[in-house]
Amino acid sequence: MATITVDGKEIEIGDNERLNVIQAADRAGVSIPFYCWHPGLSVVASCRMCLVETGTKNKETGEISMVPKLVPACQTPAKDGTVVVTNSPKVKANQNFVQEGILLDHPVDCPICDQAGECWLQDYYFEFGHQERRADIHPFTSKRRELGPHVSLFADRCVMCSRCVRFTREVSGEGELMVIDRGSHAEIDVFPGFPIDNKMSGNVNDICPVGALCSTDFLYEQRVWFLEAQNSVCTKCSTGCATQMHVNQNQLYRIQPRFNPNANDWWMCDAGRYENQFVTAPERLDGxxxxxxxxxxxxxxxxxxxxxxxxxxxxxxxxxxxxxxxxxxxxxxxxxxxxxxxxxxxxxxxxxxxxxxxxxxxxxxxxxxxxxxxxxxxxxxxxxxxxxxxxxxxxxxxxxxxxxxxxxxxxxxxxxxxxxxxxxxxxxxxxxxxxxxxxxxxxxxxxxxxxxxxxxxxxxxxxxxxxxxxxxxxxxxxxxxxxxxxxxxxxxxxxxxxxxxxxxxxxxxxxxxxxxxxxxxxxxxxxxxxxxxxLVTGQEKHPLTTELGTVTHPTPTFRSEGSRMLEVETPTR
Amino acid sequence: MQPDDKSIKWVREPQLGIAGRMYLTPLFDGLATTAKHFFSTVKGDGFTRQFPEERPEFGNPLIYRGVHRLNKDDEGRVKCVACFLCATACPAHCIDIVGTEAPWKDREKYPQSFVIDELRCIFCGMCEEACPVDAIELTSLFDLTGASREEMIFDKEKLLSVYDMTVEAEPMKSKSMAEAAGQPAGKGH
Missing domain, CATH: 3.40.50.740 (Rossmann fold)
Structure with a gap:
């Protein structure tokens, strides 16, 4: 067993768990904010939101030696003796500045943004943001652009976490998305004539932490806070992806994957997500x-x-x-x-x-x-x-x-x-x-x-x-x-x-x-x-509740619970 | 506790005099009030109004909560961006919006349909409070009547026509309120 110290609290993790500091801290009930890290994708450590102070504790002497600089928690493995400090003034100041930097060129068009209500920027703003905007920059605004049949891009809302780019390269493997231009001009885009039309393209809308990538099918259909989630299982093929259906007033608005390491990990295919017209087909047998x-x-x-x-x-x-x-x-x-x-x-x-x-x-x-x-x-x-x-x-x-x-x-x-x-x-x-x-x-x-x-x-x-x-x-x-x-x-x-x-x-x-x-x-x-x-092998993984729900959005209760990765509980009817 | 407990203090109602027993004092008290109002009305400075010929005056129409209107922008388009915040804030659930992509270049989203059930509305003004673009406002129209329930369900066109009807008398509140507060318009936030 490896012992990790998070904000003075010691927790033990298994020897072969290979957790990073974000995951280890989450087990200790401490939530470290992040945008670009995703448990199902490679680590780029580009958003800088998860920077924390780390150090090592000498087992024999009990002496702690800290690293002088802040390090990205997503990129730091949690080893035996790792010491993490997430609430020091230095860490807090960094979170504050990163949040401010991202919001500098964010249009803050929350009223018309489909992500509002499940937006990580919004959530983090209340926890880590400045109370007012110090710079008087008017961000550029761009109209919606379709990158593929199911994916809409609002380039000005993007925080350049590159999750979507990594998804198309590492999970779907088609690699349609890329970052074009540099610095403040950087933008997500596709090559002309090569839209993102792979059979898993809908997932990029889910993993986008902000409103940059929105599902074209769900666009402007409903505000997310009206939706009620129910755990479901996709019936489109025998993979049986764990899903969540989002319903309001007896109308099915969207389907999203639910993390299940035994079936679908964080993903699901577009057929399961979008081809459900038969549910409301007018010719349905009804008597x-x-x-x-x-x-x-x-x-x-x-x-x-x-x-x-x-x-x-x-x-x-x-x-x-x-x-x-x-x-x-x-x-x-x-x-x-x-x-x-x-x-x-x-x-x-x-x-x-x-x-x-x-x-x-x-x-x-x-x-x-x-x-x-x-x-x-x-x-x-x-x-x-x-x-x-x-x-x-x-x-x-x-x-x-x-x-x-x-x-x-x-x-x-x-x-x-x-x-x-x-x-x-x-x-x-x-x-x-x-x-x-x-x-x-x-x-x-x-x-x-x-x-x-x-x-x-x-x-x-x-x-x-x-x-x-x-x-x-x-x-x-x-x-x-x-x-x-x-x-x-x-x-x-x-x-x-x-x-x-x-x-x-x-x-x-x-x-x-x-x-x-x-x-x-x-x-x-x-x-x-x-x-x-x-039922066949008698063995399956049972993810901790803290590991669930990381794919789409932390629960609305995460602030009160102290962890952003808590399980998304099915609301009681 | 027993009735003869020492901590109980027994009291008696005061005895009425002869005038009280004949109810004369309260009778004359009441008559005096009636007479006071009668003469003050005859004198003409009373409270009675000849409604609807005489319209009541409001202290401040900016804060009166009457029939809703949907404001228009400079180009005459509906100002609403279909953010659903009014529908979210509405405690009576009387607002029903269908949002869609705007047909204009400079706007992203607009309401395809915007319906308020004025019969369900409790005129609390929460929609107006919630609106981030000052699109929905409550006017000082208070005598709202209709011959059927359907007539009282206001759609987008009707709400916009309320704007056309009232804009002369009541300019948009955000501007007026800012002026009243001595600030240039549009810097409220």
Whole structure:
């Protein structure tokens, strides 16, 4: 164990932790301000905000020898015997001058700046800034400039921390961004004709500590202090990035990554961030419909539950359980898959359980930092597979089921969907045409839903609580942020009603039940921590709460808590 | 505590005299007040006004909190930059703004829509306090009436028309207040 002294307080850190002084001080509850340092990027020590006094303590004599100059805390490794002073007049004066220097040519257009409310300049100004502007310089102002499809640059607000430049070089690896010109003329820019359009470009908006880079999609949409954050999990591919959805008045405004060293580190891809139009698509299914006399008739939910039983159980009881296929979509959460599988085997124990269609698009795309966008475009294949394996007598995959439908072995099906993109074409859906009964539960109309006898509306991952198992076996829990669309019910509620359970579906309780029943999920007995649990290897990193939330913004409470890197707690509703 | 406790001091109401028992004194007291006001009104220096023919005068219209207006800049464009600070400060949640990129070169953001529900408004003036560009102001129009609820929901055009209507009588407050304080306009901050 290495002993570090921060402002007279001694803390111990592990031998192999390789922390810098900012991180070590944060463990001691002391926050050192910084702009350019980011735990996921290389160190440039260019902003000079984190300068502190350091020294070494001789273990034997206890004598402390200090370095005469201030040194950047981000660049100084915390070693055994390191002594850090962050509150001396010298350090304070430096922070004050750096802050003043940055604000000299900052336009201070906070009222129209999207970053206002989560701006590091604003926060630090109250802690470290001068009370008034001493120089009467009018900063130049420039209009918004688009650097890429998702990235807008306001050059005059930039503090030249170069985080975005380092991101494109070290994480996404495309290197579109650069610093042009020198000194006070320095500016972030791209080469003409080479916009920043890589698949992770949205992250530069997050890591920008000020309002220089703003998300074009979120621009002027909403002020950030109106937004309420909910922890979520991205469902766009099997990486399962930990995310946060920002919601106000039941409207989804933006999605940002949440630090999870087991899945996505600090990043997420643009597809997960921006391609969520299906949530508010006008064609979303919003009520139960049943086909009667070749026409669709609306149905209320209590009747719908009975009709599902009529449609599904008739096939099983007339022909035998194996002639009924219950398809568990890889977009269902583990809890929902468990409830649906339990329902299926409660009709007859040999009902055929099928893992829904796994959408695969292209190849895995690995970026320079190791961040991967997976070809498998669904969040929960592994979880559903394990549940199907546990409950099903003869588990099938989607193609296996299609073959059995073609031979006439399967006479009825209950298909769950939840896919955000079109997932089934007319030719494939036509294979279901001669089934005796077909119940489809989906979020969007599809060729399959048009052929169904009964269509139940489901919800997206933004509207339901649930846990998902990613490609590596990491289970993560997501909470709901939006109310179900129209007259749709949360899928778990529908399955719970089908099982004849009373009351409101509670994902946490169902997960406990699942953990007790299915050995694969045994580790989830006490719930799932924010960084997830790896159900395959049984090992995962559990970042300290102080290490979370560093990517986007410190919590609004950081000032009172004394640390800028505290976990961004999900506000209680 | 018992009724015969020694620390309890028993008191009796004073007995009324004969005039008091007939309620004569208070009756004449009341009549005297009525008569005083009656004669002072007849004399013409009283408090009664013939509203609406006679408009009340305000001590200082600059600090009166009546109907809102949205100020215009020198070029006749809406001054508001859609920063939402008024909506944030509003305790009645009666302001609804939709911001978007401004169509002008020298401005970045402006309100595409700016709606105040005058029925919900409590005329506290917090919006005016919060505004960083002195775009929203409360005028001294106080007799706001409407025939329907919809009529009382003021959109951007209507708020700008209130400005046109009142700007002659009440110039923009930031300027007027600065002049009143003996400072050149625009150096308030």
């Amino acid at each position: 139960v419909v049943i086909r009667r006399n070749n026409a669709w008739e609306p149905l209320d939910w209590p009747h719908a539950i009975r009709e599902v039983y009529n449609h599904v159980a008739d096939v099983a009881l007339n022909h035998g359980g194996s002639h009924l296929a219950v398809v568990l979509s890889p977009f269902l959460s583990c809890e929902e898959a468990y409830l649906l599988a339990s329902y299926a085997v409660s009709i007859l124990s040999d009902v055929t359980l099928v893992v829904g269609k796994i959408p695969v698009v292209g190849h895995d795309e690995k970026f320079k930092s190791g961040f991967t966008i997976r070809a498998e475009k669904c969040p929960n294949r592994r979880g559903v597979e394990e549940i199907v394996k546990h409950f099903g007598k003869q588990p099938l995959d989607w193609d296996g089921m299609l073959a059995k439908i073609a031979t006439g072995e399967i006479k009825g099906a209950y298909v769950t969907g939840g896919y955000g993109d079109p997932w089934i074409d007319d030719a494939e859906a036509a294979k279901f045409e001669h089934l005796e009964s077909l119940v489809v539960q989906d979020i969007l109309p599809s060729p399959l839903a048009r052929r169904a006898k009964l269509v139940l509306p489901g919800v997206t991952a933004f509207e339901k609580d649930g846990s998902y198992v990613n490609h590596a076996g990491l289970i993560q829990s997501a909470s709901w942020g939006l109310r179900p669309h129209g007259g749709a019910h949360v899928d778990g509620q529908t399955f719970s009603d089908l099982l004849g359970r009373r009351g409101i579906y509670n994902a946490a309780d169902v997960l406990k039940e699942l953990a007790a029943k299915v050995p694969f999920f045994a580790r989830c007995t006490d719930g799932v921590p924010p960084a997830g649990l790896n």
